[in-house]
Amino acid sequence: GAVVSQHPSWVICKSGTSVKIECRSLDFQATTMFWYRQFPKQSLMLMATSNEGSKATYEQGVEKDKFLINHASLTLSTLTVTSAHPEDSSFYICSARERSDSYEQYFGPGTRLTVT
Amino acid sequence: AQSVTQPDIHITVSEGASLELRCNYSYGATPYLFWYVQSPGQGLQLLLKYFSGDTLVQGIKGFEAEFKRSQSSFNLRKPSVHWSDAAEYFCAVAAGQAGTALIFGKGTTLSVSS
Secondary structure, eight states, rough: OOOEEEOSSEEEETTTOOEEEEESSSSSSSSSEEEEEEOTTSOOEEEEETTTTTTTTTTTTOOOTTTEEEETTTTTEEEEEEEEOOOOOEEEEEEEESSSSSSOOOOOOOOOEEEE | OOOOEOOOOOEEETTSSSSEEEEEESSSHHHOOEEEEEEETEEEEEEEEEEESOOOEEEEGGGGEEEEEEGTTTEESSOOGGGGGOOOEEEEEEETTTTTOOOOOOOEEEEEEE
């Protein structure tokens, strides 16, 4: 089946530094990838939608200059948290859609980010 | 706007007992509905989905869900719960044109007592 990986699975960084999270579709080409953020004991909140070769579409309230998303190929999207602060600590989950006319998404295992 | 409501924040069920997790959606047309399960610190695993056709949908791990248009519901059921079913369960809807993101409910935490 369709598999999505994320790297790293967890990361600890110091306040003010930047962190890059990778999301890869391993056995299919993903026309669209989504980035979600999940706070403890809460649901997933969509941060942005990225289509290969174009700029990401950010949800209202998400700072595009802070959360840089790049979807350079059909199998890779990256989320870079720039100048991270403790409030950016969260669980980040990506998902990928294989076809533009599909409603189904395949989720990665998530990345736990802790900013100290 | 589309929305998903999971009325139960936390449910405890005895091992071997039956389970029903509630999900209500708000959407004018026929929605595409999903149930996902998330274990602590893990990503989401798809349990089942409803796109069209038979309103009773079978999924993995012995789960099933029934789409009831009249009640705008898509409740998840399992006849006999196992301790390994303890996890967070999310109902989600894909509404609008294809390619749009999923809208998730707030989730229901399932605890299983022995």
